[in-house]
């Protein structure tokens with residue numbers, strides 16, 4: 001009888017142990033199944049721990065097109081300027097990317113221009129290019145405009161200090177009133193750039209995400225040397241220019257002016273960054 005009692009006690013103990021193990025198993029089960037949000041949260045905390053060092057992922061440099069004395073294009077009804085939209089989306093994108101653990105910077109905040117000496121120094125360091133004469137006196141201008149040439153110089157100077165893994169220039173499109181029905185996104189990169197492979201992958205992914213999210217036309221251009229924008233051609237890092245819609249089109253203009261659209265657009269771009277870099 002005593003042996004039988006001992007057996008029951010041992011069996012009960014074994015059962016309790018098994019249950020305890022099952023409970024541990026249950027508690028740990030979700031850990032290996034990480035959603036992208038979990039991954040990002042971990043990456044985010046990792047970058048906070050090392051915030052004295054550059055993020056191991058490098059810098060995402062966002063360039064809000066125009067600004068200062070250059071408003072860019074204006075909405076068909078005069079309700080906004082291109083610079084207002086590029087700065088608004090750039091700010092939202094900076095926040096969105098930072099929340100995903102990216103080290104992100106803007107080329108300007110609309111109020112402060114980069115130091116002219118830094119730009120001048122960067123111009124002197126530009127390699128000789130066969131299709132352009134980089135004359136620091138001409139490239140760096142003492143005015144209240146942040147030219148496309150100065151943006152290149154700034155991006156390259158920043159990249160010499162800490163690698164810039166993506167330069168993304170934000171713009172708004174415009175066509176004359178006779179083509180008011182033209183609308184949608186446009187993405188450009190320079191096809192013969194040393195960073196064209198990453199720029200191409202990012203552009204294609206961004207294009208797919210924008211088309212899926214907004215059900216709108218996305219035109220993707222792999223520009224040749226003649227067609228390419230200054231900021232996608234002479235920057236030293238993978239560089240992409242995004243036209244976020246047409247200020248000349250009533251529907252696009254309404255979207256561009258809406259914070260909801262700006263926020264969803266910033267999220268879409270951030271997802272593309274997460275997917276590629």
Ligand SMILES: [Zn+2]
Nearest residue numbers: 065072171172
């Ligand atoms: Zn523009």
